[in-house]
Amino acid sequence: MENFLFSLNVTFPVFLVMVIGWFLKQKGMLNDNFVTVANKFNFSVTLPFMVFRDLAAVDIYGTFDLKYVLFCAIASSICFWVIWGLTKLLMKDKTMRGAFVQASFRSSAAVMGLAFIDNIYGSSAMGPMMIIGAVPLYNIYSVLVLTFEAQTEEKDTSKIRQAAVNIIKNPIIISIFLGVIAALLKLDFPVLVDKTIDNVAKMATPLALIAMGAGFKGREALAKMKPTIAAAFVKLVAQAAIFVPIAASLGFTGEKMIGILVMLAAPTTPSCYIMAKNMHNDGDLTASVVVTTTLLAAFTLTGWIFILKTLGYI
Secondary structure, eight states, X not given: OHHHHHHHHHHHHHHHHHHHHHHHHHTTSSOHHHHHHHHHHIIIIIHHHHHHHHHHTSOHHHHOOHHHHHHHHHHHHHHHHHHHHHHHHHOOOGGGHHHHHHHHHOBOIIIIIHHHHHHHHSSOSHHHXXXXXXXXXXXXXXXXXXXXXXXXXXXXXXXHHHHHHHHHHOHHHHHHHHHHHHHHHTOOOOHHHXXXXXXXXXXXXXXXXXXXXXXXXXXXXXXXXXXXXXXXXXXXXXXHHHHHHHHHHTXXXXXXXXXXXXHHHSOBOTHHHHHHHHTTXXXXXXXXXXXXXXXXXXXXXXXXXXXXXXXXXX
């Protein structure tokens, strides 16, 4: 019972904040414009500040774990290529393939992942370390599958070059780069700067969760239920069932194990929908998977954390 209560206390506060966002939207206090602006503000400002803050504070010479970063990168890569290969073999409807693959492998690592790690451990070096290993690959792989599975008459490979530029300009990737430099140089900022960075960073998680809750649309979850349930199973259960035992056998525990878990089993990131729509893929299926995984993750992540806590890995 103690482990079960621990699991509930980790997961449900995160989702209850989302419920507050949804409730405020229903009451008319928040609207779609708020969701759009908040998501853009979070992506461009608060999340980069949060990632930079956590990375800059890391004793990178003492805590950097190449084995851990490589595991995150390799696990993400295997998940992507296997899911894409199986989708091409098993999914007859070509119009859904790109959206299905992206929604099945790409976690909300920066938002939900850091929220869970922060809820358990506070400021943690392992969350940003997981992001270093996984998030750049999330962007690259998403561009690849959405480009080659796009429902257009011609495959415009120039999109890949443009996407490469966009990846380099990605605020989170820039913050990772700057945070690593600050950590390597052991920069000691004045108190004024430290507090400013910290104040902006503290807004990231609650604002992101409020915006996600306010943007929740229940009707979309009813669309295309069979591929939605299949993608949700892969996203929330299958990937973690394969790679969490491997991570345990490699000796990962505590913050590292939680980072790996949220990388593999956190809900699909809402940014998948924006990319799918803009790159001529199935936006409705993507939205359905985002909604469904966000709803079900309250229970699946609780279960995973309960199992890991019971077995002594966290």
